[in-house]
Amino acid sequence: MNQLNPDTKNSRKAIWSESIHVTADEFLADQPTADSYALVTGGSSGIGKAIARELARHGFNVLLVALPETGLEAVAESIRNEFGVKVDYLNCNLAVADGPEKVYHWCRLNYYAVNILVNNAGLGHLCSFESLSHDQIHYMMALNNEALVMLTHQFMHMLKNQPKSYVLNVGSLASFEPMPNKAIYAATKSFVYSFSWALRMELEDEGISVSCLCPSGVLTNQQVQQRTERISISKSFQMDAETVARKAVNCMLKGQFRIIPGWQNRFVYRLEQVLPEEAVKWLMKKLFKKLPPDTSLPGAHPHPLEIPTLPKDKHQSLVEEEALTG
Numbered sequence: 001m002n003q004l005n006p007d008t009k010n011s012r013k014a015i016w017s018e019s020i021h022v023t024a025d026e027f028l029a030d031q032p033t034a035d036s037y038a039l040v041t042g043g044s045s046g047i048g049k050a051i052a053r054e055l056a057r058h059g060f061n062v063l064l065v066a067l068p069e070t071g072l073e074a075v076a077e078s079i080r081n082e083f084g085v086k087v088d089y090l091n092c093n094l095a096v097a098d099g100p101e102k103v104y105h106w107c108r109l110n111y112y113a114v115n116i117l118v119n120n121a122g123l124g125h126l127c128s129f130e131s132l133s134h135d136q137i138h139y140m141m142a143l144n145n146e147a148l149v150m151l152t153h154q155f156m157h158m159l160k161n162q163p164k165s166y167v168l169n170v171g172s173l174a175s176f177e178p179m180p181n182k183a184i185y186a187a188t189k190s191f192v193y194s195f196s197w198a199l200r201m202e203l204e205d206e207g208i209s210v211s212c213l214c215p216s217g218v219l220t221n222q223q224v225q226q227r228t229e230r231i232s233i234s235k236s237f238q239m240d241a242e243t244v245a246r247k248a249v250n251c252m253l254k255g256q257f258r259i260i261p262g263w264q265n266r267f268v269y270r271l272e273q274v275l276p277e278e279a280v281k282w283l284m285k286k287l288f289k290k291l292p293p294d295t296s297l298p299g300a301h302p303h304p305l306e307i308p309t310l311p312k313d314k315h316q317s318l319v320e321e322e323a324l325t326g
């Protein structure tokens, strides 16, 4: 599927090369100032936590955002102790309407100048579209897309006010292909990729570099592990969160747009670009169709979630509309 193909020439070398490193000298240009912070959503675990640690290793102060009761305080403490940077955290549900605004106000109140925004918090599924509840669909779209867009919008002015800023949005290899049994997830990640690319073009003269991280199977938690096993993806495609984070931060600081960790995944991406549509469709069906139901969505989530629902009056009017239109 050749739908989106930004800065192909510039990134071609990078796409095939695993060995992109930011040297200490090169990095000096991007040295954080004493008061600047990198904000990482979903920083309590998985890829987000690994990215936060990697940024701290580079000397950036870090702000972590995740749901309550996710051990965020302990993560903040360990990063502070290990890397000697400033770390603060906020427990916040980003999937509710005022979540992104709360994060922004928290930064303003504390005079945290954010110059790196990592939109990482996200949620996936592996089950038929029909079997998802309205709340689950709404929750996934709210977290994967709406929160990411609104948070970026909130911080736009602050990012522009820094000499050099970065936005790193976490998409997926699923950004590039519609997938049966991952219909909502793949569509939300496709949105992330498209949005990031457009934003990059808008902001390229404003000192803000926008990147999109598109990893494949990263064994971050039990649910992802179970899902990956069910898709029977070869072990050689799987990566650990630390390797993904190292690659993500290095490439982001280099100003690369599309970041696909792992040569195998870059190969799959390239293959999808050249294969006929029917062949890709066959492959996707082979991999993702006919799978037993997923139990890893909110509801089965270990933490108490405030799953956003439509306001009663709006819901009522939709029901009435549905009844009228049959």
Ligand SMILES: NC(=O)c1ccc[n+]([C@@H]2O[C@H](COP(=O)([O-])OP(=O)(O)OC[C@H]3O[C@@H](n4cnc5c(N)ncnc54)[C@H](OP(=O)(O)O)[C@@H]3O)[C@@H](O)[C@H]2O)c1
Pocket (backbone or CB within 6 Å): 041, 042, 043, 044, 045, 046, 047, 048, 065, 066, 067, 068, 070, 092, 093, 094, 095, 096, 120, 121, 122, 123, 124, 143, 170, 171, 172, 173, 214, 215, 216, 217, 218, 219, 220, 221, 224, 303
């Ligand atoms: N793992 C993979 O194979 C893979 C592949 C491609 C892309 N990705 C993407 O990478 C990102 C991170 O995934 P991951 O595997 O690292 O997942 P993870 O381990 O479940 O981490 C997700 C993070 O987001 C937080 N979070 C979830 N819902 C939230 C909410 N409503 N408000 C605020 N924070 C919330 C989680 O907090 P809790 O601790 O409360 O859960 C956690 O810190 C996601 O966008 C995912 O789609 C992952």
